[in-house]
Amino acid sequence: MSRMVAFLCFLMSFLLAGAYCHAETVRVLTGNIEPYAIENGPRPGFAIEIVQEMGRRAGIDVEINFMPWQRALLEASLGHDVAIVPVVRTVEREALYSWIQPIMPGEPFYLLAIRPDVDISSFEAVRNSVIGGMANAPAESILRRAGLRYLDLSTDNIINARKLLAGRFDVWFAREAEAKLAMTRLGESPARLRRGFVVDAPPSYLAASRDFSPLIARRLAKAFDSMKADGSYERIVNSYGYGWLARQGP
Missing domain, CATH: 3.40.190.10 (Periplasmic binding protein-like II)
Structure with a gap:
């Protein structure tokens, strides 16, 4: 009887170990x-x-x-x-x-700008501006659904921040946290970003x-x-x- 109990205990521990080793x-x-x-x-x-x-x-x-x-x-x-x-x-x-x-x-998306003279109060205000944003992402979908045509898109927010700082575009459509982090990574103050029109996501x-x-x-x-x-x-x-x-x- 004791041998049977010992065998069953061994079998149970073997099965449990096997189940552990084969966890999904x-x-x-x-x-x-x-x-x-x-x-x-x-x-x-x-x-x-x-x-x-x-x-x-x-x-x-x-x-x-x-x-x-x-x-x-x-x-x-x-x-x-x-x-x-x-x-x-x-x-x-x-x-x-x-x-x-x-x-x-x-997280909401914002129209962002650095220059104080750029109107970012609405999509209509930036209709004729070049707008930066993330390619193949919700930002692009929102901009295209709004009928905005002049887009400068990339797959990296660091690149977008560099373009904004270099004047490649004056308006950036992005989540605020991502945009501020990209500015910080480039050694720039996030406080330079002005926040305008907002779109929920x-x-x-x-x-x-x-x-x-x-x-x-x-x-x-x-x-x-x-x-x-x-x-x-x-x-x-x-x-x-x-x-x-x-x-x-x-």
């Missing part, structure tokens, strides 16, 4: 989108830390892969069982991904390929709910200096 791994794609995702920084960005903690609580190994953002968006839309963060949920993207969990409230999500496991998605979403409930979500965002964002939602 989710590959999460992202780009260098400061302050949400930061490649080669002392910390990975608050969106990444949130997703890592979601995975830890859900018993899922999260593998973060940095790559150019446009490649990440394409790979997630065409790939299999792969997640991506942070993705703004727009009409254009709705059918391309499965939407696991909003992790950040929508939808939340940013942890999204995934269309065939992503609904069971894993639910586990991750449940883990996020627990982070909101115990205050760890707000603590992570606060630690990056964006507590005001955490208090808005998502």
Whole structure:
């Protein structure tokens, strides 16, 4: 009898060890989108830390892969069982991904300028101006839907900040936090930016390929709910200096 008990205990520990070793791994794609995702920084960005903690609580190994953002968006839309963060949920993207969990409230976009004589009070006021912004992103979609034609777009906010400072364009359409961070990275005072017309934006999500496991998605979403409930979500965002964002939602 004792041998049988010992054998059953051994079998149980073997099975548990096997289950542990074969825990699900989710590959999460992202780009260098400061302050949400930061490649080669002392910390990975608050969106990444949130997703890592979601995975830890859900018993899922999260593998973060940095790559150019446009490649990440394409790979997630065409790939299999792969997640991506942070993705703004727009009409254009709705059918391309499965939407696991909003992790950040929508941050408004602003018309920004440095020169005091540039009117940035409305889209109509800048209709004949060259406007800088992020390519293949919500900023571009908003500008094009507004009928604005003279766009100077790039895939990097540092490049956009350089263009604004060099006078390549006088109006920049961007989220305030991203624009200020880009100015700081270039050694310029963010206080130089004037803020004008504002456009609200939808939340940013942890999204995934269309065939992503609904069971894993639910586990991750449940883990996020627990982070909101115990205050760890707000603590992570606060630690990056964006507590005001955490208090808005998502």
